Structures are given as C-alpha cells and as structure tokens.
Amino acid sequence: MHFASDNWAGAHTKIAESLTQHAGGFAAAYGASELDKKVEAKFNELFEREVAVYFVSTGTAANSLALASVNRPGGVTLCHREAHVIEDECGAPEYFTNGARLHPVDGAAGRINPENLKRELKRFNPAFIHAGQPMAVTITQSTEVGTLYSLEQIAEISSICHSHGLPLHLDGARFANALVSLDVSPADMTWRQGVDIVSFGGTKNGCWCAEALVFMNPDSAKDLPFIRKRAAQLYSKTRFVAAQFDAYLQDDLWLDLARHSNDLAQKLAQHITNSSQLRLAWKPQANEVFAIMKRTVFERLQKAGVHFYDWNPPHAEMHKVMDEEVFARFVTSFANTQDEVDQLGALIA
DSSP: OBOSOTTSSOOOHHHHHHHHHTSSSOOOTTTTSHHHHHHHHHHHHHHTSOOEEEEESOHHHHHHHHHHTTOOTTEEEEEETTOHHHHSSTTHHHHHTTSOEEEEEOOGGGSOOHHHHHHHHHTOOTTOGGGOEEEEEEEESSOTTSOOOOHHHHHHHHHHHHHTTOOEEEEETTHHHHHHHHTOOHHHHTGGGTOOEEEEEOGGGTOSSOEEEEESSGGGGTTHHHHHHHTTOOOTTTHHHHHHHHHHHGGGHHHHHHHHHHHHHHHHHHHHHHOSSEEESSOOSSSEEEEEEEHHHHHHHHHTTOBOEEOOOOGGGGGGSOTTEEEEEEEOOTTOOHHHHHHHHHHHO
8 A cells, every 4th residue: 555655656558658659760859859849839738828848857856947047146935934845855946046045934734824925025125135135936736735725825925926026936746636626727827826937747647757847938938948958957868758748648647647646635534534543634635645643553554564654744733743643644646546545444444
C-alpha cells in the first residue's frame, strides 16, 4: 500500500507509449522539433492565449528558474512560511538567483494571508537598502498541506502583488489536482486571476519526468533561454519531454488522472474519519491527506506494509499534536486503486 508520495508512482501507459513512439528516427534538438512546436501550441490552447513554454527536469528547477527570471539586486521573494520553495528545495531558489532571499509569510491552511502579505511588504522600505527589495510573490496550488486557494483568493493576492509592481508565480507541482477540484479552466486559475508565471507539473501525475515553465506574457521571458541554459536545464533531446506532455494533455488524460487521485483521497479521508485510531487533521481538497495518530499506531501501520511519511505539522497546527502522537501525510496518485484505500481502511477500522 503505497501512500508515501505521488513521486513514487510510475508512468501512465499512454505516456510510456508516446515515449516509445517518438524514440526512433531523428528530430531537431534543443526544442526545435516539430513535436516541441506541437506541444507549445497545445499549451497556447490550454491557457487560451499565447504563452512561452520552457521544459525543465524537476519542479525545483521550474520554481528556481521562474524566480531567477525576475531576480533583482538584493531581491526577496515572499512565500508561505511552509511553502515547498522555502522548506523542501535545499536552497535551490537562492542558488539559482545568485543569492536572492525567500521571506516567509504566515497564513492558515497553507495559504498566504493577504493582510499578512501587505504587512510583510511594508517591511521593505525602498529607502532602506539594507533590507533588500521585493522581486516576486509565489504561491502553491495545491498547497503543501493539500488545501486550495480559491479564484478569489488568488485574485486578491495578485492585486496586492501588482500594486507593488511584483509578478505572481504559481508553483503548480499538483496543478491538475487543484484544477479538477476547483472545476475551472487553466486560464481561470492563472492569468485571469493575475498569475504571471506557472510551474506546470506533470511528473507527480503520471509522467516520467516532465515539468514546464509557462510565462503568461512571452515578452517577460526573453532572458529565460539563457537562464535555463546556464542552469544546465536545456535538454538536447527535448522531444522526450514534449512526447510526455503530448500524451499527458491528449483527450484530457491529465485531468482524468488527477480526478482519480483526488477521489481516492476523499475516500481515504472518510476511512480516517470513521476510525477510532486516527483523526483527520483537516479535510483534503486535492490528493494529500493529513492525519494524527499515536506512535504505536504509526509503527503498526508501517509494519503492516503501509508506506507513508511522518510529517512536520504546520506551525499553526502544532498544538494539535501531543507528545506521544505522530503527524502523518498520505498521498494518493493515479496509480493507486480503490482496493488499496479500502485495505488501509480495514487496518484502521
């Protein structure tokens, strides 16, 4: 029973078949192939406007290069205090921006609180050079705790950003999971709410290794080709990333896979709610489920072959976890089955 991470899941068969289909013959390198151009056109259709698309290898690379593209001397990016960029990327954003900093902003349920964002921005007085200068704000959708920003919440944050002359970046490692949960279009969840740059993830949702940086205004990405090359993220055989996205976006496969994992997360959450051995930390809105249990239960489930992680609770929720308890994360993926979820349900019933 594998609920450790959607990164543990393999690749969907249609994506594997697409890689095999495009493995033979010759194609122009470095993003110049016909397949690359075809997929770039698909992204234009997806976002209902002309966008600039750049393939990279990982979500960390996508986030880091997105911030590098808007870097300023003494630059500071504001993010949620438990965002992936500040907690789980080993300083990569700082490294690829040549020393720009990440500045944490508090907010409940993994979301930046708009009033807190306004307050933190006031800390950076343009006349006080020692503090540096804001260069961007980044949000995560779905968040690191499996919650979502509503369209109205994204719009409110983007309004604050743009009033300060700052671009808004969206870390979409689980972009598809958020999209199907909100039941909106990619355009509605991004540029129509004021998002400027998107890290568009496919790896967690059925691809082998496929991430893309999407700029809503292509003119704002004029330096990205050089930044990507310097960061060793320009693949020679980009057609193999394009081949994955070609299958991923075909006939809404990406949305079907995300919908499956989200549905399983809801079923798993119900099993936890029905259990006397675990308690649900909060209701999941995508495909991550957080629960609290006694350490003895945690160890028993691990020994029974359930793969999942103990997790650092959000700072605002630490009071909910007692000394003898474990805060844990379960992640469902396209590769999980209803039977697996029910097996876990039987173990905790």
